[in-house]
Amino acid sequence: MITEYFINASVTPLESMDTLSPHEVEKLQDMSQGGLYRLFRQCCLAVLNTGSELDSTRTVLHRFREFDIRIKTKHRGVQLELINAPASAFVDGQLIQGIREHLFTVLRDLLYVGDELDQGSAGLNASGRITNTVFHILRHAAAMKPHVEPSLVVCWGGHSIQRDEYDYTKTVGYELGLRSFDICTGCGPGAMKGPMKGATIAHAKQRKHNPRYIGLTEPGIIAAESPNPIVNELVILPDIEKRLEAFVRLGHGIIVFPGGAGTAEEILYMLGILLHPQNQNVPFPLIFTGPKGSEAYFETVDRFIKATIGARAAQRYEIIVGDPHDVAVKMKAGLESVLAYRNQTDESYHYNWQLHIPHEFQQPFEPTHKEMAQLNLRKGQPDYILAAQLRKALSGIVAGNVKEPGVLAIEQYGPFELTGDKDIMHSLDELLSSFVEQKRMKINHEEYEPCYRIVNDEIVEKSKDVI
Amino acid sequence: MITEYFINASVTPLESMDTLSPHEVEKLQDMSQGGLYRLFRQCCLAVLNTGSELDSTRTVLHRFREFDIRIKTKHRGVQLELINAPASAFVDGQLIQGIREHLFTVLRDLLYVGDELDQGSAGLNASGRITNTVFHILRHAAAMKPHVEPSLVVCWGGHSIQRDEYDYTKTVGYELGLRSFDICTGCGPGAMKGPMKGATIAHAKQRKHNPRYIGLTEPGIIAAESPNPIVNELVILPDIEKRLEAFVRLGHGIIVFPGGAGTAEEILYMLGILLHPQNQNVPFPLIFTGPKGSEAYFETVDRFIKATIGARAAQRYEIIVGDPHDVAVKMKAGLESVLAYRNQTDESYHYNWQLHIPHEFQQPFEPTHKEMAQLNLRKGQPDYILAAQLRKALSGIVAGNVKEPGVLAIEQYGPFELTGDKDIMHSLDELLSSFVEQKRMKINHEEYEPCYRIVNDEIVEKSKDVI
């Protein structure tokens, strides 16, 4: 039985991380506003807190409020001093090696992003600069392996799912691993971890050298979704939008497992991109799957998509229930068409430059009352734009229901006011109610009360008549 | 759904196996009595039949009676042609890489053992020759890594155990893997596979380079206990006794999970060696463990050992119930004493030369009526000899109950006649009844009827009086 909760330890650096300049060490220790210390401490804590059951950033930060990390400034090499670190990161007093790597990954990415953002992008437009930045961060993290044929499967889904859904993600991971595919997720437990564990066993059987278990995260989410130590390539992107762009440019195909509203947002993000006219010929395998008994989640989502964005969107994905073998076989076929297309269009295998991501998808969305009121949830616009709008609406509603700043804002200013077609609003309503019913949202479903209201349907209808 | 059961395929060799001489290829193809073909085919089939539920050699051989393996004799390199091979060895028509390695391991070991047995042993006595042969086979298989500190944990136990027992072996393997220990088992499913799977996940987290999952098997058992493809070092020893010797000379500590009578035999083998006066100072961690709910197995075994061999034997092992973390911590402490002792006595880390294995333990035991009648199951003899005798008695009784030749012999000649102390016989009886009751023997426990009888207790008692 482990009875201690906090451990103090010194951590020697990975070789590749052991050539910091004194100036860089200073930056990491800088506790002033512009300094990196605060962010560095928070990310390190997240990395150390792996396997914990706490999935709220605030709880984590509170529980380990005594945690500190100091960098010894000796020239011989940086050494990290951990004070009151979570005991779960250690085995017999030794830090788990995978976690040690993650600590130095944090250091690598925070220093790089601090210094080089936008660097080398002179002459590019706003959208190009972001794409370029994501590329530079991934390249600096050695996450791009040229000449490797498309084999990186992104897995999305809930981090808090039921046992049988979790087991299912392991089996799918196993089938992917048997085909030597690499796995990329958003870190954290649940659907983020299961595929990696399954793939690890299969990769051992296939003697895969250097299997890749990539975790893409960002400072805002890492504390709540600590990377699993199986992740052997961790990259910390600066914000959620760059993280999403990294997923779709680095990955070659996506499998979505059941999740909650967050997963639905990711689906809308992906569909929005794939529906853009410039992307209509770009193959991108997208499979929604879960075990028997979890059909409801994807039925709900599928119904919502068809009812709002339209049937064309549904051609971009396939739903498979309870058949991991089939998921892997279909993904394999999908990756073959990706390979063929990249060869034909001279696109690199390691970064999907040609996929067009509209600038709107790259910009952070802050769900204030004002921003929510400006959303346009009507049909008479391109489907990919509607997808983007819906994603934002969903994001705002989730925030209003469960995220602290959102909940406070609702308390203070009343419900968000949304503008849009009646049936779209209805579908949105239905989608969220279903999630609540399926217990996929952290919300008391009996007392559930929408945090938004529809304000100007009539005006909308009228203005339509006028037009 | 996979619907095909048989697959034909050509398998190109591993590089290291690709320099056979034409003469060696001939031997493998030689279907005559002295030729290697028959054995080669049988072992290859076993290797290909991994994951199968069939645990009887005869059933396996019958089901895949159309299986054939041919060696293309081209000088450029051997190529194996598989005909009607089990489909479970393939993924989308491609042989699983781990199984491909195992196929060429079979080839390597059969050729080597065929040629070199006893070679280089001139001048050694019978026992020394066997120990030397085991050493040469293991060295040829590159299974000895000099200078690596003791970290190879042997796991024994049943290949057909319940779900919760299997999950428990995985968790123990995980805790061992977190401490970077390597795993060695006898191949096959159940307690042979679980620890390797658990360790694989932990090794990934610890970034262990070249983790070792060693499987030691022999031609007589391989078909019933196909090696799991996770096994990345497979060695085929020529017979059961050399396999047991390989376990105890190569391994640094042993964990025994619940099993059946076979597992009990292995325990008696190990105890017999450890009780030998020459070995009394040799540290050898030996832990019996299982989940809560499986206590009965080790209680039974423990009671039997104390009642027959004596309490001294019980000092050589520890029983831990339901605490994988404790198992790993205790094993770690045990390995540290092994390390200290080897350093102190200048013993190598890679082969336990100094452990004395009496010649009696190295010789095959054929449980005929005559051999059984000659066993001496009395107390007035050294405990390690009694352990050896009991192991043989157990082996014979198991054969008489469930193995085909044994069952036939009993039908033909009646029960085995055993000579020994009344209470020892009673303990043996009790042990077997318990196994039957716990459903740890493939036997109808309602109709269970002992296949032996005690013949000469009186005489024994008398002769004791005389002495």
Next chain:
Amino acid sequence: MITEYFINASVTPLESMDTLSPHEVEKLQDMSQGGLYRLFRQCCLAVLNTGSELDSTRTVLHRFREFDIRIKTKHRGVQLELINAPASAFVDGQLIQGIREHLFTVLRDLLYVGDELDQGSAGLNASGRITNTVFHILRHAAAMKPHVEPSLVVCWGGHSIQRDEYDYTKTVGYELGLRSFDICTGCGPGAMKGPMKGATIAHAKQRKHNPRYIGLTEPGIIAAESPNPIVNELVILPDIEKRLEAFVRLGHGIIVFPGGAGTAEEILYMLGILLHPQNQNVPFPLIFTGPKGSEAYFETVDRFIKATIGARAAQRYEIIVGDPHDVAVKMKAGLESVLAYRNQTDESYHYNWQLHIPHEFQQPFEPTHKEMAQLNLRKGQPDYILAAQLRKALSGIVAGNVKEPGVLAIEQYGPFELTGDKDIMHSLDELLSSFVEQKRMKINHEEYEPCYRIVNDEIVEKSKDVI
């Protein structure tokens, strides 16, 4: 017999260089003023022109004026198209692998330096920024290997020396290689190549894994001193001062072979630094050596140093004639004291942060008449400052004698006017005459006429009296 002089070829990239962004490719192709194309072409030509006898940049550029290099802009990877490249870089039409690596090194360093100069240095002073920049360039080039004990020996000396001097540098390199030391030079032939060739043979005998043959160059000199393909780590620093700083911070000891005035300049640079009060305890082995018959060079230099900077300077170096074994043994002892000192002062092994390099040594010196007139060649100042002044005077005189812009300036404005002590001026005069006599300067020694005159000795003498 090779009869062709120019070859066209496509060169596929090294894997690690194969993830350029489209934006980077554009920069390399940008022929405008600010673009990288011109510099890129010139450096690539230098790299390809290895082994050539031409040691003038202008001649090289003229001879290969038809040379062009184009970058195919396909996303799949950059591909270099070489047009009219020097045939000597090829074997049977295949580019020598070492040269292929150098081509992509050029690409790597030009892109990095173009983008990142001064990057990450906010908050540092001018000198700190330069030191930081050199560090970043070297780290980006993976030239720093942490934790490797001091073993990098820098070799300086003439690129155009006699056969027996060249053979001597090979033997010294061989003795260094036998002790597993790595070699760092300024690229090019002569004393830059010999030590690497000798070390290569010795490293083969010592089975040294990953021996390092580091070449540090800069765009202004690379064309005249093409890197030898043995160089397996090429780094292109932005200017001569950063290149010198890279030598002394990366290297652990320096061996100087006979050379010309340029070599004397490097000696003065090194001595200037070592004489700085902050560096007086920093051990830095510095050995001047040549074969029997070449004593004159170092005798001249030694006499000059003692007569000008003073005897204290001479304690910082050792002169060894005709004894490669002794050179290596002394260097080994020197490196051991470097190791001890770095351990004691917690300095890293891979970059000599603590060596103080005054800002004056980091700034480029342009030998105009004005700059030359402002030099202060008098004794009444710290020796390290006098060393810096002398280095500049020497640099200017060499330019006035043999470098095109210098010669033209002298023709136009008359000789440089130097201010200083009579005996210092005399020593300088003598040093240069000796070099001319020893044929170590590309000058007609019969017609040699100094390009400078002394203007105000009297005033100086007087002002001394006054003081």
Next chain:
Amino acid sequence: MITEYFINASVTPLESMDTLSPHEVEKLQDMSQGGLYRLFRQCCLAVLNTGSELDSTRTVLHRFREFDIRIKTKHRGVQLELINAPASAFVDGQLIQGIREHLFTVLRDLLYVGDELDQGSAGLNASGRITNTVFHILRHAAAMKPHVEPSLVVCWGGHSIQRDEYDYTKTVGYELGLRSFDICTGCGPGAMKGPMKGATIAHAKQRKHNPRYIGLTEPGIIAAESPNPIVNELVILPDIEKRLEAFVRLGHGIIVFPGGAGTAEEILYMLGILLHPQNQNVPFPLIFTGPKGSEAYFETVDRFIKATIGARAAQRYEIIVGDPHDVAVKMKAGLESVLAYRNQTDESYHYNWQLHIPHEFQQPFEPTHKEMAQLNLRKGQPDYILAAQLRKALSGIVAGNVKEPGVLAIEQYGPFELTGDKDIMHSLDELLSSFVEQKRMKINHEEYEPCYRIVNDEIVEKSKDVI
């Protein structure tokens, strides 16, 4: 200056050699007649005596008569204790790593050959057994790399040649290395070392990973021709004939540099095999080459071959004078035809099984008076047999002139009596005289007196008439 000649040292084993059994250690220490100690000591001395000028086994053994090697018998690993070892093998008291490897190679090969000779050959005929044994020795030494396209060039020639000839072998080696060919020689100095040194420099430029410098030797010759430490794969064959067979089955082409009578013997061996009818379609590039000024050697040999074996033999080789580039280009073309032929005939790349070597070429030849008298040096027989007979005659005459047992036999029994055609005898005479004149034999050419006489020409002539 090194002043010590003898050094004592402990040598720890290479990892791969560190799993000897106690029984093997005993064999190496066994000083009795059948034991390995004597041979082991002698070969180790040879390996340590590298770079020495002594080229006579007897002188070497005498000089280092105090040398001893002891094996510490600790189980932890063998450790070699060197007593009074040649100081030239050490750098600053440390054994050169290449020599350390060679020591353990000796151990590996002597143990293997001692144990396994003829093992695994049951059922093969005498010739097949020898070929199989050579294969097994090479495979055990890991000298066969399957799937590597033909690129192993054997270099033969004198170990005591002039400076310009030596430099020429280096340049040829350089040109071979530029084409990434590997080098195989008979160890020792001169033409055995030069090509390896040249290739080492070129391989560094071509970044060749794992370049191979194979040395094939045998106990009788190793003391006089110590392996150069550049040799990174040393194999000790049991006798001269197996060594020759190893050359021709392992190598893909042969370059012969000037040498003495021994080199001429090797040429005759090779031609004898290539002229065998079964080999007439087997491509085998064979080039004789030397610098300008050394033409005489090959002119002499060429004239001799044409005059005796006939013009057909001359089609099997090419003579190139003073053009290393051309030698390499021709060898490259030759290796391409070897590749094509092996592909076409399904022959492995790593061992030339299909080359027919008549049993006569595999058997040792002892040049006694009786054996010499039985030679048949007449034309009316297949050319390949005549080549074999001439090789033996040459071997005997060399022995009679310079080898101790031969010289003694001549003194005792008078000159050898040879039977053969007058013109063949005359050619042989001329060949030897030329060698003496060119100072290619260690003989006083003024007093040179043939050690043989021709006995029965008339009878031969007559018998010819009759036929």
